[in-house]
Structures are given as C-alpha cells and as structure tokens.
Amino acid sequence: AVKSVADKLRKRTGLLDDGAILVDHAFGGQKPMLAINALMTKSEQDEQKGFVNLLKGTFGMFRNPTAHEAKVNWAMSKEDAEDLLSLVSLIHRRIDKAIMPPRA
Template identity: 35%
Template sequence: MTSARISGPLVPELIRTLPTPELGLHLLASLAGNANINSSNVLRGFETSYGGGYSGNPTEPDLDRLLQRIADAWAWLVSKGLIGPNPTQDQNWSRVTTEGRALAQDPAALLKLHGAERLAGPLDEALTRARTYFNLGDYETACFAAMKAVEVAVRDAAGLANGLTGTALMQQAFQPEKGPLTDTESERGEQVGMMSFFAGAFGAFRNPVGHRTVHFDDPMEAAEIIQTADLMLRIVRRAQKRNGDADA
C-alpha cells in the first residue's frame, strides 16, 4: 500500500481567502496524481509543511485555521463525488474519482459542476438526449436538442402540420384567443406574452449555427437554456391537460 504524495503545499494565502469550492479544486489538482489518498495523510502533510516540521515552530500563526479550511475542502470534494472510496484498498483509503481526474486540470471545472447542479433535478423526458449531450460536454448540441424537443412537443400538442416550423409554429400554437395551446381564460396581455415567450426563446436558441447570442462553451448558459426548454415543455403539458389529453 502506498501513501499519498502531495504535489507541494498550497499557498497559505489561497487557503485563507479562496471560497471552499475553489480551494477544493486546487486541492484536487494536487491530489490527482496519487493512486491512494486519505484525509489524515493530507492533513498531516499540510500540518508538517506549515507547522515547522520537527522544529515545532509553525511558519503560519493560524495553522489550526488553515487545517480546518483544508478539511472543509476535502469534505466538499467528497460531497461532489470527486473523491471517493478506493475499491482496491481498505476503508481508510480513498481515490480521486474518474470525474475528479477529468476536472482536476480543467479551468472550467467549477462552471461545469455548477451547470450540472442546475440540471440535477428531474427534467421532462423529452430532454433526455439534451441532458446526455450536456453531460458529454457538447453544449451546442445539447441546446439544439432541447429546443428541438420543444418544437416536436408543441407541434404534437397543437395538432399542427409538420410543415409548420420555428417561430411561426410557436406563434400559431399560442396565438392569442384562438391558438390550440392558448389559455383562453387568461388575459389577452398574458396570451400575447406567452406567444412572445415561446417565439422569442425558440428563435434565439433553436438554431445555434444561425444565432450567436449564446456562448456554447459556457456550461452554465447551456444548462439555463435546457432549463428554459424544460419550463416550455411544462407549459405545453399543462395546455395538453387543459385540452383533455389524459396522457400529458
């Protein structure tokens, strides 16, 4: 059994000032090259580095605080699934997980984690492909798939012809007063707003090639577009139930 080797201590000022998630990712990068790690070895390594070693004269006056912050960072990494049990060792040993190794040197790691958290809850079943593409890091295709799912759902729920596409489809489906998905019990201003919402969101995000208002390398923005699609689908399902579709 080999013990963990820390790739050099973190700068004390970073430990003092970084938010726990960012500190956690710095710690992750220092651990990624080790096959076996455990929290005790990590903490003792930092204690030795900043505690003056055998001299007994700490180089950092707030040593206890520094160790608490490292412990917090370790706990955060475990909670995010970036550090987990090592199946080849006993329960005292851990490993950097597969996802942790993928994120260890990724400058966008925190954004990817936050984006994934945005999509951690249930989504409409029609967004399964979009979520898969998002998890693969293909954010452009994920957004395209999400809005395509909205287009298909709107057309099916409204019973409109296959030749009707894009914003024209959204405008006809939610046309004030007489659109098949329009809530006729709502005020006209709300009806116009709903039609504009569907047409605007679809027009902005449906065609990534033609619309460059989105930064498709930004996982947070991609997650928010998928969430927008999920909201749109929820509204469509509600309209279906209002129209008597028991399967919606």
C-alpha cells in the same frame, strides 16, 4: 433541447409548421389552439402573448443558431446551457398544462 419544444407542439396540435409560425398557429390569435390559461381577462391574454414571445425568442436565439451554424461557431457556457435547460423545462411544463379552448 429547444427542438423538443417544437416536437411537443406538433404532437399537441397536429400542426406541421416550425419555429415562429408553429408558435403563432398553436398559441397566437384571438382563438388559439392552445392556451396557458382561461384567456378571460386582459391579464390572462397578456400572459398568453408573453408566452408566445418567450417561445419565439427561444427559437430565434437558441434553436435557429444551433440548427444553422456549425457547432464550432456557436459556443455556449456551461452556465448558459444549464439556464437554457431550465427555461426549456418551464416551457415544456406550460405546454403540458395548456388547454385546448373551444375554437367556434
């Protein structure tokens, strides 16, 4: 499920990166390619940074272990899997609604 987030980011931005680097290039910095809000106020900028951290944390905790470990070594409970799917759904929705602010 988490791999689909990276796929969506690549489709929205045209970037070829992966993981935290993809997130930084898409949502990071003073003039991001994608923004989840207008980035006009400190609060909106903090929300953007929080979303960047949420994405990086999701990749680090859920995608990287499943991509690099054998399934037998990485157990997830049904409850955790359901929660992860809810989180990924939220992330997808926020990416879908993200705007592409001017970068000039």
